[in-house]
Amino acid sequence: MSKRLESTRNIWITGAGTGIGEAVSKALIEQGHRLIVTGRRQQPLDALAQLAPDRVTPAPADTTDAERLQALAPELERYGALNMVILNAGTCEYLEIADYDSQIIANNLNTNVVGTARCLDIALPALRRAKAKGEPATLVIVSSSAWWFPFARAEGYGASKAALTYFAHALRADLAAEGIDVVVVSPGFVKTPLTDRNDFPMPFLVSAEDAADRIVKGLARGRNEIAFPKRFTWTLRLLGALPRPIIDRMSAAMARQGNN
Ligand SMILES: NC(=O)c1ccc[n+]([C@@H]2O[C@H](COP(=O)([O-])OP(=O)(O)OC[C@H]3O[C@@H](n4cnc5c(N)ncnc54)[C@H](OP(=O)(O)O)[C@@H]3O)[C@@H](O)[C@H]2O)c1
Numbered sequence: 276m277s278k279r280l281e282s283t284r285n286i287w288i289t290g291a292g293t294g295i296g297e298a299v300s301k302a303l304i305e306q307g308h309r310l311i312v313t314g315r316r317q318q319p320l321d322a323l324a325q326l327a328p329d330r331v332t333p334a335p336a337d338t339t340d341a342e343r344l345q346a347l348a349p350e351l352e353r354y355g356a357l358n359m360v361i362l363n364a365g366t367c368e369y370l371e372i373a374d375y376d377s378q379i380i381a382n383n384l385n386t387n388v389v390g391t392a393r394c395l396d397i398a399l400p401a402l403r404r405a406k407a408k409g410e411p412a413t414l415v416i417v418s419s420s421a422w423w424f425p426f427a428r429a430e431g432y433g434a435s436k437a438a439l440t441y442f443a444h445a446l447r448a449d450l451a452a453e454g455i456d457v458v459v460v461s462p463g464f465v466k467t468p469l470t471d472r473n474d475f476p477m478p479f480l481v482s483a484e485d486a487a488d489r490i491v492k493g494l495a496r497g498r499n500e501i502a503f504p505k506r507f508t509w510t511l512r513l514l515g516a517l518p519r520p521i522i523d524r525m526s527a528a529m530a531r532q533g534n535n
Contacts, residue, residue, distance in 0.1 A: 278411075279309075279496075280306070280491070280494050282358070282410070283308065283359045283413065284309055284356075284358055285308070285309045285311075285358050285400075286308050286310050286311070286354065286358065286359040287310075287313065287334075287355060287359070287360045288311070288360075288363060289312060289314065289361070289363040289364035290313075290364030290365060291323060291336055291363070293314070293318025293320075293468050293493075294465070294468065295363060295417065295483050295487065296361075296363045297483065297511050298482075298486060299322050299347060299363070299486075299487040300312055301326065301333075301362070302484075302487045302491045304323070304327050305329070307330075307492070309331070309354040309367075310331045310332070311353065311354075311357075312333055313335065313336050313347070314364065314370055315336070315337050316335070317335045320335055321333055329336075332353055332440070334347050334350045338362075338390035338391070338394050339390040344397050345396070347397065348397040348401075351397060352399045352401055354431065356401075356404060356410045357398070357405055358402075358405050358411050359414075360401075360402060360415065362391045362394050362415065362416050362417065363388060363417040365387045365391075365469075366387065366469070367381065367432045367470075368382050368387040368431055369382055369428040369429065370430050370431055372427075372428070379431045380430060380431040380434065381431075382431065383431035383434070383435040384434065384435045384438065386435075387432075387436060387438075387439055388438045388442065389443070391416060391439060402414060403453065403455070411456070412454070412455045412456075413458060414440075414443075414457045415457075415458040415460060415494065416443040416457065416460065417462070418440045418443065419432075420462065420502055420507065422436045423512065423515045424511050424526065425522065426482075426526065427526065427530030427533055428533070430472075440459055440461070443459045449477040458499050458500060458501065459499070459500055460485055461500070461501070461502040461508065462482075462502075462503060463479055463481070463503065463508060464479065464480040465482070465486040466480055467483050475533055478504050478507060478509040481503070481504055489501065489503045501516070
């Protein structure tokens with residue numbers, strides 16, 4: 276069993292107010308960790324802080340706003356060295372192909388890729404300071420398994436999560452020499468406000484609490500790749516390994532079905 280979570284005291288988590296972020300925050304609060312919680316809306320962050328006022332600090336910010344994030348930097352070390360950063364804030368906007376609008380692509384990329392990258396402006400120096408003190412430092416990036424197969428309408432979301440995963444894996448290579456671990460989380464469908472908007476069937480949907488349990492257990496075990504639920508991620512892996520013409524036929528058929 277890895278000591279990754281055991282020796283982790285102070286954690287910054289984004290997108291903490293709802294869904295997966297909220298459930299992960301609650302699980303970590305229950306385990307006694309100290310949290311700095313970020314999202315744009317103050318109220319859900321305050322609700323988390325009420326669970327353990329001396330161990331949870333709301334730090335509202337839009338993660339795409341570099342200036343606002345800079346102002347937040349001192350908060351990250353309010354409890355001492357920052358040992359873990361969980362960059363989970365994200366959005367999902369679907370494209371209507373009959374009404375093609377590049378802004379949908381830009382919105383997904385801006386929140387999911389640029390926003391995550393901007394968080395590192397302040398997170399990376401803090402994690403490096405933890406390392407310099409001989410403390411553990413882990414960066415966790417919440418991506419998705421959605422981009423493993425070309426789903427209709429997901430041009431923007433899938434592209435953003437493919438880019439985010441590449442970003443995380445390249446960071447893992449760059450940060451290995453410094454001993455800063457980079458963990459990639461790739462969930463399937465999780466019931467949250469984000470997916471409550473979906474108007475299509477979501478196979479193997481799990482609850483946010485179930486997702487949080489798998490993420491926290493994966494972190495505790497020292498995993499660098501956390502993908503779940505297995506029935507969904509293995510199906511996607513197998514489909515993704517088929518020859519491209521078969522993938523194209525399947526995804527076009529799924530797109531036609533969705534449009535009927
Ligand atoms: N649910 C799924 O099936 C699923 C599957 C795979 C991956 N994921 C990923 O998991 C992560 C969490 O999603 P979720 O399903 O839990 O959805 P969610 O409940 O909508 O959570 C997203 C959170 O991110 C925050 N957020 C969004 N944009 C932000 C910004 N610019 N700055 C700061 N905070 C921002 C939102 O709070 P505010 O609105 O208050 O800012 C919200 O609390 C996302 O990265 C998502 O892509 C979800």
